[in-house]
Amino acid sequence: MKTNLTTLLAVLILFQACNQAKKNTESTASEASTATDNLCMGHYWTEEEAKEKLKEFAATYDDQASWEKRAKRIRQGILDGLQWDKMPEVTNDFDLIVTKTMEMDGYIIENVALESFPGFYITGNIYRPTNAKAKNPAILTAHGHWEDRRFMEEVQKRCAYLARAGAIVFMYDMIGYGDSKQTTHKMPLALLLQTWNSKRVLDYLLTREDVDPERIGMTGASGGGTQTFVLTAIDDRIKVAVPAVQVSAHFFGGCVCESGMPIHKSNDHQTNNVEVAALTAPRPLLLISDGDDWTKNVPDVEYPYIRNIYKLYGIEDKVESAHFPDEVHDYGANKRVPMYRFFGKHLGLNVPEGPINEDFIKVLSKEELSVLAGTELPEGALKGDEAVMAYLGF
Secondary structure (H helix, E strand, O other): OOHHHHHHHHHHHHHHHHHHHHHHHHHHEEEEEHHHOOOOOEEEOOOHHHHHHHHHOOOOOOOHHHHHHHHHHHHHHHHHHOOOOHHHOOOOOOOOOEEEEEEEEOEEEEEEEEEOOEEEEEEEEEEEEOOOOEEEEEEEEEEEOOOHHOOOHHHHHHHHHHHOOOOEEEEEEOOOOOOOOOOOOOOOOHHHHHHHHHHHHHHHOOOOOEEEEEEEEEEOOOOOHHHHHHHHHHOOOOOOOEEOOOOOEEEEOOOOHHHHHOEEEEEEEOHHHHHHHHHOOOOOEEEEEOOOOOOOOOOHHHHHHHHHHHHHOOOOOHHHEEEEOOOOOOOHHHHHHHHHHHHHHHOOOOOOOOOOOOOOOOOOHHHHOOOOOOOOOOOOOOOHEEEEHHHHHH
């Protein structure tokens, strides 16, 4: 009888374990399904649907307090969608790896790598003034999905100009591009990793004795615009934001690094990139747009919506729009001018009132700007999507 009871007890324990495992599997599958259902990717709405959604959103608040209640939910939705709480605890004891230094005309370029979390590195370039002051503005710059990415002429020019004007500029790779080869670009956690890398660049800049923490800006175009307004939305240490050719009511970003995680929608809320960008308020914000992509409606749709939010604070003068109806999807010379002036105004850069001249800038080759040319990342660097995901517990 004792043996039979023991056997029965073992069977019951095994049955309960199997049943719990089944429930856990079903719960995980359900969570994954919910996350997929809540993704808002690409041209998620038509332009008309987006206009109606903005009307619905606007009906949920009518003063600063009620907007801030909505803003708090949107901000938490971004953090939850990113699974931000899964990122490891890190210190700000940075050991910046500098593999090359080049002195240019009024500015210096350093090819650098920075540890984002143990074994994972941010690669890029720091542009800084030759005659830097004791305290200087700092600007994070993020690139988009164009072929040459961080090495593009338009990227180099904006970084060099801002540096010569007095800013310490950190231009960093998207994951999987440039020198950032530890993962592929379209890995499942791309949006999380890129947002985290932006935060770590900001953390690093704020450890520098030559950086003024009250004068921190961020800009980027296309996918770099997404990185700009997402980090600015969740981190108020960014004091001035200039997202270019990306803020749209109907378009949510076409890559997994922009919309591959459910940051816009959950079971109890819905938003879009217009409201994400609006979370910049009451800090200065400049929208740059053109007539040839999903930002063609900015003067009539996106900008008025955001301006109304700034109006709730009584500071409409802190939000501006620069629209180029006859231009295309880029961060070309004409689009850079209002950005220079906006940062000049709000960060105290040395930007002239007259014509902007970028002729002093020498455009360098990929090889000259490469961080890892002839060198390797430190021992222990994570290699591959699976290794990075496993380290983070995904």
